[in-house]
Amino acid sequence: MHDDFIHSAKHQFEYYKQLAEKIFDRLSDEQLNWKYNEESNSIATIVWHVVGNMLCDANWESLSIPRKKNKI
Numbered sequence: 281m282h283d284d285f286i287h288s289a290k291h292q293f294e295y296y297k298q299l300a301e302k303i304f305d306r307l308s309d310e311q312l313n314w315k316y317n318e319e320s321n322s323i324a325t326i327v328w329h330v331v332g333n334m335l336c337d338a339n340w341e342s343l344s345i346p347r348k349k350n351k352i
Contacts, residue, residue, distance in 0.1 A: 300327075 304312065304327075312324040321329075 304323075307323070313322045315322045
């Protein structure tokens with residue numbers, strides 16, 4: 281059961297990663313870094329924090345998802 285969950289989770293992460301990469305490829309650097317106001321975060325900043333949190337959290341590391349260099 282545990283292995284099925286891990287396999288399913290990896291598959292879902294890969295799907296959403298590919299989907300996000302397709303979206304990011306369609307956006308210019310200006311669009312990725314645009315902020316609604318000074319209190320807001322850009323798409324690039326939000327993604328940077330999410331990726332950083334996932335890579336630093338030991339719970340995510342247990343999934344053994346390969347780490348690749350990202351454009352953002």
